[in-house]
Amino acid sequence: MIDDIYLNDFQLGPDLAGKRIVVAMSGGVDSSVVAALAARSGAETVGVTLQLYDHGSAVKRAGACCAGQDIRDARAVADKLGIAHYVFDHESRFRESVIDHFADEYMAGRTPIPCVRCNMGVKFTDLFRLAKELGADCLATGHYVRRVEGPAGAELHRAADPARDQSYFLFATTQDQLDYLRFPLGGMPKPQVRAIAQELGLVVAMKPDSQDICFVPDGDYASVVRKVRPDAELGGDIVHLDGRVLGQHKGMIHYTVGQRKGLEVGGQPVPLYVIRLDPATQQVIVGPREALAVQAARIVDANWLADVQGRAIFAKVRSMAKPVAARMDGEWLSFDAPEYGVAPGQAAVFYDGERVLGGGWIEETMAVELVNAA
Numbered sequence: 001m002i003d004d005i006y007l008n009d010f011q012l013g014p015d016l017a018g019k020r021i022v023v024a025m026s027g028g029v030d031s032s033v034v035a036a037l038a039a040r041s042g043a044e045t046v047g048v049t050l051q052l053y054d055h056g057s058a059v060k061r062a063g064a065c066c067a068g069q070d071i072r073d074a075r076a077v078a079d080k081l082g083i084a085h086y087v088f089d090h091e092s093r094f095r096e097s098v099i100d101h102f103a104d105e106y107m108a109g110r111t112p113i114p115c116v117r118c119n120m121g122v123k124f125t126d127l128f129r130l131a132k133e134l135g136a137d138c139l140a141t142g143h144y145v146r147r148v149e150g151p152a153g154a155e156l157h158r159a160a161d162p163a164r165d166q167s168y169f170l171f172a173t174t175q176d177q178l179d180y181l182r183f184p185l186g187g188m189p190k191p192q193v194r195a196i197a198q199e200l201g202l203v204v205a206m207k208p209d210s211q212d213i214c215f216v217p218d219g220d221y222a223s224v225v226r227k228v229r230p231d232a233e234l235g236g237d238i239v240h241l242d243g244r245v246l247g248q249h250k251g252m253i254h255y256t257v258g259q260r261k262g263l264e265v266g267g268q269p270v271p272l273y274v275i276r277l278d279p280a281t282q283q284v285i286v287g288p289r290e291a292l293a294v295q296a297a298r299i300v301d302a303n304w305l306a307d308v309q310g311r312a313i314f315a316k317v318r319s320m321a322k323p324v325a326a327r328m329d330g331e332w333l334s335f336d337a338p339e340y341g342v343a344p345g346q347a348a349v350f351y352d353g354e355r356v357l358g359g360g361w362i363e364e365t366m367a368v369e370l371v372n373a374a
Helices: 029-040 069-082 091-107 114-133 175-180 190-199 221-228 367-373
Strands: 021-022 045-049 082-087 137-141 145-150 153-158 236-240 245-249 273-278 283-287 294-304 313-316 323-327 330-337 347-352 355-367
Touching: 021 029, 029 045, 029 069, 029 190, 029 273, 045 069, 045 114, 069 082, 091 114, 091 221, 114 137, 114 175, 153 175
Parallel strands: 021 045, 021 137, 045 082, 236 283
Antiparallel strands: 145 153, 153 355, 236 245, 273 283, 294 330, 294 355, 313 323, 313 347, 323 330, 347 355
């Protein structure tokens, strides 16, 4: 089951004896299998786990990450493999750079992606530094993406298994980080990863996958925001695009662009959706689906792994969406056809086939009628 091709997928040359690989171990099956592959490759393998939070019921929930039982699981796997394992407390940094930012974005009427923020800062930046301090030749993770050596250096590509691809969440990986990182699972289907874990007798072989937002118990975003920002549930008006006040809401943190359910403004002739959120007035603006149509979005804080200006590309503006034809012109991303539910605070990630070209944050959007009128 454990083919030589996987043992050699650390891209450090044919002989790994004398090499040192640091593996980011979250306590899940994916990173545990990466640690096992590294250990069996002949390289000296060191497991590193970051303790990121201790958030009540989220710690006990199946599929949490980097807290409580997950740290114990990572240590048990390291013991089974006979490798060194270190735990570093980054709870304060995670709270400030990820959880606080998550809450502030919701209060500002935006839709955050904490997993990207975590990868940008705590996971890659901090782990990168730790791995360098430990004298590692590379840092390996259990992410489902591929690192491909291209003519101009390492490239980031989508995973071989589209259902597991995590490239959207890794668009902010810099070229320096990509040169140092390794993703041994990028070419594997998930069942094969679990089969390897079972073959090796790892205690996490059948452990549930981690959730998208590890620190949110039961998917209740509002409860986390309330805990961090007690004034988060300031109410206001639900206003139709035509100016009519249709009702009241209990806080903008309960809404996101494109949302239809939970508006509590029944009796309307057509279904209504959240079109935008106005933190200055605390208004939730609603309208028909066609009002969600966006032709362009302004992208800020972009990370580029290739030049995209003026060329035809494919852009993905939600984690579960399919990439659509688009073009970059300065800060503006223009879609070949209208996109719906494009929310400020989300990421736009750019592709050329399987290759990730980079990405950035959606700062604002331009409705179809405004583009046509310009």
